[in-house]
Amino acid sequence: MARSSMGVAALAGLALLAACGSDQGATTSQAPCPRIVILADGADLTRFRGGASGDLTALMADARIAGFQANCDFAGRDRRALTVRVTPRFEVERGPAAEGRVLDLPWFVALTDAGDATMLDRQAFTSRVTFGPNVVRNTIQGQTARLTVPLGQGARAVDYTVRVSLQLTPEELALNRARGPR
Structure with missing residues (x-):
């Protein structure tokens, strides 16, 4: 029994030594995030060849923002800014009019103030x-967008909005607005 007790004590000692290697005095609090949303009018992209809207044989691609991952960290010890990282996920279908096996999907993120004025x-x-060959559907993760949100002078994370959207032509935007959310 004495050997067993010594083994437990040795393991406890190792655990204490491992804890000494951590950054003492650092706080590990979760930073708040601003409101992060998918822009309703820009959640879908239906692209036709040559402006042949509605003709399924002219469909090049049909894509949608299927979701996103986000995390927020304070951007300094003074906590006067947040670093917001947003990584969207897209579901894309290749249409019969698509040329080649590669499609470039344009999208953006935008940060606005509390009143959406700026x-x-x-x-x-x-x-x-x-x-790939004989594949018409694919799900991909986009690049990670990194935004800095200013805090201080009474501003809080919830006072800001981050929007994620596909970049649409005026015709694609009109189609989305006419058909409504899917």
Whole structure:
């Protein structure tokens, strides 16, 4: 029994030594996130060849934002800013009029203030979707967008909104508005 007690004591000692290697004095609190939403009018992209809207034989691609992952961290010891990382997930279907097996999917994130009066940041991205032979559907994860949200002077994370949207042409936007959310 004495040997067993010594083994437990040795393991406890190792655990204490391992804890000494951590950053003492650092706080590990979860940073709050601003409101992060998928823009309703920009959640879907239906792209036709040559403006042949509605002709399924001219369909090049049908894509949608299927969701996103987000996390927020304080951007410094003074906690006067947040770093917000947003990674969207897309579901894409290749249409019969698509040329090749690669599709570039344009999208953006935008950060606005509490009253949506001012756009503080907008970042545009293009995610490449590759379809294998005999594959017409694919799900991909986009690049991670990184935004900085200013805090302080009474501003809180919930006072801001981050929007994720596909980048649409005026015709694609009109189609989305006419058919409504899917």
